[in-house]
Amino acid sequence: xxxxxxxxxxxxxxxxxxxxxxxxxxxxxxxxxxxxxxxxxxxxxxxxxxxxxxxxxxxxxxxxxxxxxxxxxxxxxxxxxxxxxxxxxxxxxxxxxxxxxxxxxxxxxxxxxxxxxxxxxxxxxxxxxxxxxxxxxxxxxxxxxxxxxxxxx
Numbered sequence: 001x002x003x004x005x006x007x008x009x010x011x012x013x014x015x016x017x018x019x020x021x022x023x024x025x026x027x028x029x030x031x032x033x034x035x036x037x038x039x040x041x042x043x044x045x046x047x048x049x050x051x052x053x054x055x056x057x058x059x060x061x062x063x064x065x066x067x068x069x070x071x072x073x074x075x076x077x078x079x080x081x082x083x084x085x086x087x088x089x090x091x092x093x094x095x096x097x098x099x100x101x102x103x104x105x106x107x108x109x110x111x112x113x114x115x116x117x118x119x120x121x122x123x124x125x126x127x128x129x130x131x132x133x134x135x136x137x138x139x140x141x142x143x144x145x146x147x148x149x150x151x152x153x
Contacts, residue, residue: 007039007116010146013048021135037118037143044114046143050078063121063141065114070123084123086110104128118143 013035019027035048044065050056058077063070069085083090084107094103109124121141127134 007037009037009116011035011037011046011118012144012146013046014142014144016138016140018138019135020137022133024135034146035143037114037116037145039116044116046114046141050074050076065112065121067112068110070110070112070121084110084125101129103134104131114143118145 011034013031013033015029015031015033017029017031021027031051033048033051035046038045038047045062046065047060047062050059050061056074056076056078059074059079060076062073062075064073069083072080072082072084074080080092080094082092082094082105084105086107086109089104089106091102091104093100105125105127107123107125109122111120111122113119114121120143121139123139124137125139126136
């Protein structure tokens with residue numbers, strides 16, 4: 001059996017996220033943060049700490065990237081797990097300040113090019129709460145190894 005070469009890189013993560021909930025103004029978040037890219041068991045992972053900007057300070061987000069499936073796990077102050085796979089619906093528990101609720105995600109678009117030198121990820125999905133459409137989301141992420149990224153000043 002071929003031995004996997006360990007991979008751990010410091011990366012710069014650029015996230016552009018938009019949410020459009022029924023009856024609310026669209027919400028956009030643009031974030032640039034430091035994170036880590038690593039490989040384990042033949043799969044790539046990207047992890048980073050959430051910030052005040054996202055409203056989830058004290059939370060670590062880890063994305064497990066497979067060909068056409070992404071698992072997002074949050075640990076810390078806002079624990080949750082969401083699964084994104086094109087044309088699939090996933091039901092999970094989402095923790096909020098007032099308790100947990102069951103939410104469903106339905107992924108309509110997923111493109112993942114993240115590999116050992118970084119890359120990008122784009123996911124379009126809808127969110128349902130109690131089987132009622134609550135909103136549409138677009139999540140885009142670019143991952144650049146720290147030594148290749150322009151320095152932030």
